[in-house]
Amino acid sequence: MPTVILGAGGQLGSQLAALWPEAIPLPRSRCDLGQLETLPGVLDETEPTLLVNCAAYNQVDRAEVEPVAAWQINALAPRALAHYCRERQIPLVHISTDFVFGRDSQRSTPYSETDAPGPLSVYGTTKLAGEHFVLAASEQNLVIRTCGLYGHGGTGNFVRTMLRLARENKSIKVVNDQTCAPTSIRDLAEAIDHLIATRATGLFHFVNSGAITWYEFAREIFSFLKLNVDLSPTTSREFAAPAQRPPYSVLNCDRYHHQTEQAIRDIKSALHEYLTELTTREQH
Secondary structure (H helix, E strand, C coil): CCEEEECCCCHHHHHHHHHCCCCEEECCCCCCCCCHHHHHHHHHHHCCCEEEECCCCCCCCHHHCCHHHHHHHHHHHHHHHHHHHHHHCCCEEEEEEHHHCCCCCCCCCCECCCCCCCCCCHHHHHHHHHHHHHHHHCCCCEEEEECCEECCCCCCCHHHHHHHHHHCCCCEEEECCCEECCEEHHHHHHHHHHHHHCCCCEEEECCCECCEEHHHHHHHHHHHCCCCCCEEEECHHHHCCCCCCCCECCECCHHHHHHHCCCCCEHHHHHHHHHHHHHHHHHC
8 A cells, every 4th residue: 555646757756756666656647736626536546545745836936927726736736635635544745835934024033833824925825725724634644844945856946047057157146135945855855754754743844954045055056066157146126036035934843853853954965965966967
């Protein structure tokens, strides 16, 4: 009786599939959360004993002009999955985001699970709704908030984008007034595994430890790889993205540590490992 991974074609889903070779990975082509009426039939074919939902509408800026699509994938689909799991008495693990925070413009200390959320965007609002649906459906469900994922799977991430722009010899401007904790999908996948192993339920935060702005994160990428890049800081107002981002969204992971007794790597250590592996892969 298997674990089923939804969104298995993305970064986190593919990492979990590698970590759990016995699991059944369902990419969007096999299980489309935009087609709610098909979910029970598709899932029944796999006879899951645990469902892990890594799928999301995560195009943050596009969500501002496609709110219905974002609501469908980020809120209504998790609600449908939670009802499915409740009827079959199996747990649901659902991945959420630091973007449920941000309205507190003066915040400067990490958010805990008990802090009141305050999203600034359609994406953050729909993800928060999805959390509520999952947690309200069953006490055995688990929601994990995280931030800025990067890794070897999926279609792209901030690190790869920075490296692509560097290869194109473009001037790069990155916001320096959004503080967060970008997180390795390898570390997050292992954290999910630890939480499941300890039968954790409810709401947890997991990010790599520390705090950094996106400009500082980009500078660390180029510094570690010894790349000479025309990089400069900018502000969120100057960048003028359609969706508003949290000025501060670092997550407190004490509850995770107490639950699992596992250490959490810092932002730079996790990034350096990824960059080293990325460089090795490109050389071969």
